[in-house]
Amino acid sequence: MADSIEGLEKEGQISLAEYVETCTEEGIKPFKNEEKLKSFTLRYPGWLEARLNAITTANSISKNQFILQLLEKELAPR
Numbered sequence: 001m002a003d004s005i006e007g008l009e010k011e012g013q014i015s016l017a018e019y020v021e022t023c024t025e026e027g028i029k030p031f032k033n034e035e036k037l038k039s040f041t042l043r044y045p046g047w048l049e050a051r052l053n054a055i056t057t058a059n060s061i062s063k064n065q066f067i068l069q070l071l072e073k074e075l076a077p078r
Helices: 005-026 048-058 063-075
Strands: none
């Protein structure tokens, strides 16, 4: 707790330092590993465009999200 923004920032720094120290002592990674994003160019026939747009619009997702979902489904361990 603090009575100013500066005080809150100081308390936040103290809390973060204690958290990192505790994680280090317990052998825990204190922060989530960020995945590196990879990219590639996808070439597809024009006749798929209308179907792709329809399915992504109906599901309120981007084309990228839709394709990732398909890849995850197909590449999942069986």
